[in-house]
Amino acid sequence: MLDTSARPFFARLAHRRAPLTAVLVFGLTLVSALGACNSETVAVAENRELRTALVRQGVGPYPVAPQPPAAQVALGQALFFDPELSGNRDVACATCHLPSQATGDGLSLPIGTGGAGLGPDRQADPTRPRVARNAPDVLFRGSSAWITVFWDGRVWGATGPGYMATADAYLPHDLENILAAQALFPLTAREEMRGQVGDTDVFGRPNELAAIDDVDLHAIWAAVVDRVTAFPDYRALLTEAYPAVAPEQVTIAHIANALGAFEVSIGNSPASPWDRYLGGDDDALTDAARRGALLFYGAGGCSSCHSGALLSDQLYHNLAVPQIAPGKVPVQPLDPGRAMVTGAPEDMFAFRTPPLRNVAVTGPWMHNGAYTTLEGAVRHHLDPATALKTYDVEQLSPELRAAVVTDSASAGGILRAAAVLKTVDPLVKAPRSLTEAQVDDLLAFLEALTDPATADLAALVPESVPSGLPVVGP
Ligand code: HEC
Numbered sequence: 183m184l185d186t187s188a189r190p191f192f193a194r195l196a197h198r199r200a201p202l203t204a205v206l207v208f209g210l211t212l213v214s215a216l217g218a219c220n221s222e223t224v225a226v227a228e229n230r231e232l233r234t235a236l237v238r239q240g241v242g243p244y245p246v247a248p249q250p251p252a253a254q255v256a257l258g259q260a261l262f263f264d265p266e267l268s269g270n271r272d273v274a275c276a277t278c279h280l281p282s283q284a285t286g287d288g289l290s291l292p293i294g295t296g297g298a299g300l301g302p303d304r305q306a307d308p309t310r311p312r313v314a315r316n317a318p319d320v321l322f323r324g325s326s327a328w329i330t331v332f333w334d335g336r337v338w339g340a341t342g343p344g345y346m347a348t349a350d351a352y353l354p355h356d357l358e359n360i361l362a363a364q365a366l367f368p369l370t371a372r373e374e375m376r377g378q379v380g381d382t383d384v385f386g387r388p389n390e391l392a393a394i395d396d397v398d399l400h401a402i403w404a405a406v407v408d409r410v411t412a413f414p415d416y417r418a419l420l421t422e423a424y425p426a427v428a429p430e431q432v433t434i435a436h437i438a439n440a441l442g443a444f445e446v447s448i449g450n451s452p453a454s455p456w457d458r459y460l461g462g463d464d465d466a467l468t469d470a471a472r473r474g475a476l477l478f479y480g481a482g483g484c485s486s487c488h489s490g491a492l493l494s495d496q497l498y499h500n501l502a503v504p505q506i507a508p509g510k511v512p513v514q515p516l517d518p519g520r521a522m523v524t525g526a527p528e529d530m531f532a533f534r535t536p537p538l539r540n541v542a543v544t545g546p547w548m549h550n551g552a553y554t555t556l557e558g559a560v561r562h563h564l565d566p567a568t569a570l571k572t573y574d575v576e577q578l579s580p581e582l583r584a585a586v587v588t589d590s591a592s593a594g595g596i597l598r599a600a601a602v603l604k605t606v607d608p609l610v611k612a613p614r615s616l617t618e619a620q621v622d623d624l625l626a627f628l629e630a631l632t633d634p635a636t637a638d639l640a641a642l643v644p645e646s647v648p649s650g651l652p653v654v655g656p
């Protein structure tokens with residue numbers, strides 16, 4: 183329970199300003215001077231309180247990565263926007279990580295191969311499985327402080343050669359960072375980029391990537407390398423990026439490293455109001471955002487999970503977010519979250535704490551986009567059990583409404599809300615009541631995490647790509 187008594191003395195004093203000034207008979211000029219003086223005093227006191235909390239909690243500026251070599255970035259940029267990397271030649275990384283959507287896709291659940299259109303208007307091919315989880319943005323993911331990727335952290339490791347990962351033995355050994363490791367996986371996912379057995383590509387030719395056995399990741403990656411190196415322009419870009427590597431020595435690691443380099447380069451200059459504040463600028467935040475930050479790092483309890491420089495503890499918590507089909511094999515229509523990696527019952531429905539930079543412009547929110555307003559996502563935290571039971575499916579796009587896994591649909595025993603609530607995180611279990619004004623302040627803080635550059639990232643889209651296929655974007 184939060185009330186004004188939790189607020190600093192000066193803030194309370196400010197609220198009493200009107201009655202105080204009313205009894206003062208010093209004339210208008212002096213009254214307004216006092217007012218200005220008081221709000222400045224409040225700002226000073228709040229800044230002091232906030233900076234103390236940040237120091238105590240070890241919250242520092244985003245740890246920027248070394249800028250990757252320009253030639254690798256250029257290669258990675260071409261690859262990122264080129265549908266040649268997908269089995270049916272119809273989907274690029276950018277299909278789900280669009281510059282115009284701050285590198286998300288604006289959908290609750292992404293639509294991979296077979297879809298039509300881009301962004302929030304993209305339409306699914308109803309005969310194909312939907313991707314099970316929301317596409318996160320890919321900005322500010324390149325720091326060496328990141329040791330996890332994906333909502334369930336199934337790829338993890340420290341930056342540098344020698345990754346630890348679930349697919350440890352399978353992964354190439356010469357990956358440069360965790361983004362490079364991540365980039366290997368969408369290429370192999372059938373519903374995202376690879377396609378189904380028997381598919382033909384946009385030219386009507388057989389999809390050779392889809393024909394490869396699911397477990398033979400190396401064969402899939404080798405086939406992607408063959409596709410890329412078939413184009414003289416890619417061979418030239420590869421030689422510039424890796425001068426010591428002959429075209430026939432190119433491996434999937436070079437392609438993955440270049441994709442990682444591009445992603446590092448586009449999310450490596452923190453410039454949001456909050457980042458300016460962390461850089462020492464006391465005036466970077468609006469009054470509301472500063473009050474919101476005090477709640478976030480104080481009585482709101484947000485920073486127990488959205489902690490540190492990344493705004494994520496990189497740990498897994500069950501927030502009892504409504505489940506939306508298709509979910510994950512072998513427990514479809516459910517998505518077990520972290521339990522898929524650990525097999526531990528206590529990890530059921532737990533997902534990695536998402537980092538929050540640019541969160542205001544990267545909806546829909548949560549691991550499956552269950553919330554289509556930022557306010558809805560924030561309010562869910564305040565009382566997850568009630569939010570789950572009273573979830574409004576109307577906010578989803580029509581074709582996903584029926585996919586919400588509800589008690590009635592699961593009369594056959596698939597899911598009761600009780601099952602999801604069983605492992606709900608103790609940190610959010612007890613309902614937290616915030617006033618309307620406090621929720622507004624929290625939202626103002628989250629808005630202050632928006633990098634102004636996200637308003638127009640269209641310049642990231644290359645004019646053409648070496649395959650000659652239509653560039654995916656913006
Ligand atoms: C069909 C949509 C789709 C395509 C195409 C796609 N992604 Fe993603 N991306 C996703 C989804 C969904 C996730 C989250 C999956 C999960 O956590 O299980 C994700 C996660 C990521 C992440 C991890 C972010 C984080 O914080 O964990 C990165 C980085 C990323 N994608 C980059 C890429 C790259 C590079 C490519 C191209 C090789 C690509 N994506 C292609 C949908 C897509």
Ligand code: HEC
Nearest residue numbers: 482483484487499501503533534535536547548549607609
């Ligand atoms: C117990 C840890 C925990 C606490 C405390 C917590 N969060 Fe979260 N937050 C998470 C996790 C985990 C998710 C993703 C859950 C999911 O998708 O199933 C999340 C999701 C979010 C999202 C959506 C992000 C996105 O990219 O989809 C926002 C916004 C958010 N939290 C803000 C807050 C705010 C504001 C507070 C404080 C009122 C808060 N969180 C407190 C763990 C936490």
